[in-house]
Amino acid sequence: MGTFTAPGRSVIGWDELDLEKVTELISRKLIAGDRQMLVQVYLKRGALVPLHTHESEQMTYVLDGMLKVRVDDEEVIVRDGEVVRIPSGVPHQTEALADTFELDLFSPVRSEWLEEGRPYKRQEVGGRRQEER
Secondary structure, eight states: OOEEOOTTOOOOOGGGSOOEEOSSSEEEEEEEOSSOEEEEEEEOTTOEEEEEOOSSEEEEEEEESEEEEEETTEEEEEETTOEEEEOTTOOEEEEESSOEEEEEEEESOOGGGGSTTOOOEEEEETTEEEEEO
């Protein structure tokens, strides 16, 4: 798994982590601290993370690519160099409009993502694959 949680170590290079293939359309690398988590996410065009909620506040910074993000009842396009803030407990959904490389910051840590062997939930809807984070 592409996860770094080693206690007592302060510096890690992303290139030291293996890329975790989550689905055919999404891969990631995770770095988790005590109260926050930083995640490199690679989404192929067409990846769809269906409407969901979680306890963590989330900030998504698009480094390259473009996402259509629905936060509550507002839909926005997020491009290179832009950040979208998703408050704790607010329903949200993401679609990759292009191959996209982004950083997600979560607080508190998404502990369920650290559980070894927990499959990413996914389903086919209307001929399109949906991914659940």
